[in-house]
Amino acid sequence: MKRLQKEGRAWIEINRKNLYHNVRALQRLLPSECQLMPVVKANAYGHGAVLVAKELSGYGIKLFCVATVTEGVELRKNGIEGEILVLGYTHPGQFFMVEEYNLTQTVVDYSYAKLLNRYGGKIKVHIKIDTGMYRLGVRCEKISEVIQIFCCKNLEIQGIYTHLCASDDITRKGQEYTSKQGKEFYRMISQLKKEGCACPKVHLLASYGILNYPKLAGDYARPGIALYGVLSCRKDWQQAAVDLLPVLSLKARVVLVKRLPKGESAGYGLRYVADRERIIAVLSIGYADGIPRSLSFGGGSVLIGSQTAPVIGAVCMDQMLVDITDIPDVNQGDVAMVIGQSGDNEISVYDLAEQEGTITNEIVSRFGNRLERVLV
Numbered sequence: 001m002k003r004l005q006k007e008g009r010a011w012i013e014i015n016r017k018n019l020y021h022n023v024r025a026l027q028r029l030l031p032s033e034c035q036l037m038p039v040v041k042a043n044a045y046g047h048g049a050v051l052v053a054k055e056l057s058g059y060g061i062k063l064f065c066v067a068t069v070t071e072g073v074e075l076r077k078n079g080i081e082g083e084i085l086v087l088g089y090t091h092p093g094q095f096f097m098v099e100e101y102n103l104t105q106t107v108v109d110y111s112y113a114k115l116l117n118r119y120g121g122k123i124k125v126h127i128k129i130d131t132g133m134y135r136l137g138v139r140c141e142k143i144s145e146v147i148q149i150f151c152c153k154n155l156e157i158q159g160i161y162t163h164l165c166a167s168d169d170i171t172r173k174g175q176e177y178t179s180k181q182g183k184e185f186y187r188m189i190s191q192l193k194k195e196g197c198a199c200p201k202v203h204l205l206a207s208y209g210i211l212n213y214p215k216l217a218g219d220y221a222r223p224g225i226a227l228y229g230v231l232s233c234r235k236d237w238q239q240a241a242v243d244l245l246p247v248l249s250l251k252a253r254v255v256l257v258k259r260l261p262k263g264e265s266a267g268y269g270l271r272y273v274a275d276r277e278r279i280i281a282v283l284s285i286g287y288a289d290g291i292p293r294s295l296s297f298g299g300g301s302v303l304i305g306s307q308t309a310p311v312i313g314a315v316c317m318d319q320m321l322v323d324i325t326d327i328p329d330v331n332q333g334d335v336a337m338v339i340g341q342s343g344d345n346e347i348s349v350y351d352l353a354e355q356e357g358t359i360t361n362e363i364v365s366r367f368g369n370r371l372e373r374v375l376v
């Protein structure tokens, strides 16, 4: 941390206290027998998968979800223990990794179960049921296919799950759809029990499910975005009856300060022209690090000290320019806050998401691998 403050080009700080707070806050919403199975896919939504998974392991968490088999392998290679569920499709050419690294593979449909079963070695799986999203999973009407999956000798079936696709929508339509998904899922589970299928762990709630439908909880819940202390949209966060704290802040170095004479333009594109003499700072962070290009030309700003410095010109791949005319005493080597709190001011990931016209999930999951991640 000290090293980054001194030498780093641009980096992400992970606030451990806030992460722990969010884990506790989400757990409190759920029945006590429901365990969190945090989602650390996409480099833990840009927060750093190994760092976050290690920290969560320290809290006693032994269940994790990733999207891809290589994400699971990365966690294992870095010493993460417990169950790691791969939520996505794994190509049969990579089944050996599932076995070798003791991962748990999602069964995405019946024919895929047969492929997994034919692989040879024993493979741990969770069966995915499609209750209305029409993405991965066996359609919920096809109970006979699920029963046949239970007959696959090489599959160790440890879980069965579904994914809600409208749990963030609290209009009547959204509520009806979600409760229908819940009903279809639990109907499938009770039929399986009647058929004598050994009953594995069941789960269906992601972040918004935990917030809005905690009564549907099964044995596990799979929070992603909420664990990181944000929701997809600011309005959801303002309405939510849970107190989550943002885990990530993003900082970048001031590498140069210079005077921009009146009438000169700065950066690519000649679109920004100084209306009077301005002082500008060059920051060592750009769109290759995941900074949305829509922050260009005053679309966004950073904090230096606690003061706001608007972005001028177009955000470049590795750098960007900000206007510091009204901020005294900015020097080469200073640190700018790109996301986070500084003094009385804050730039949140909601601000960037709104500028980009997207959800926070997309902003954070795009943070690039040139950014170092540190716990603070």
Ligand SMILES: *Cc1c(COP(=O)(O)O)cnc(C)c1O
Binding pocket: 039, 041, 087, 163, 205, 206, 207, 208, 222, 223, 224, 225, 226
């Ligand atoms: C990404 C994902 C989650 C986590 O979703 P959040 O909305 O970020 O909590 C849970 N389950 C599945 C199947 C996912 O793909």
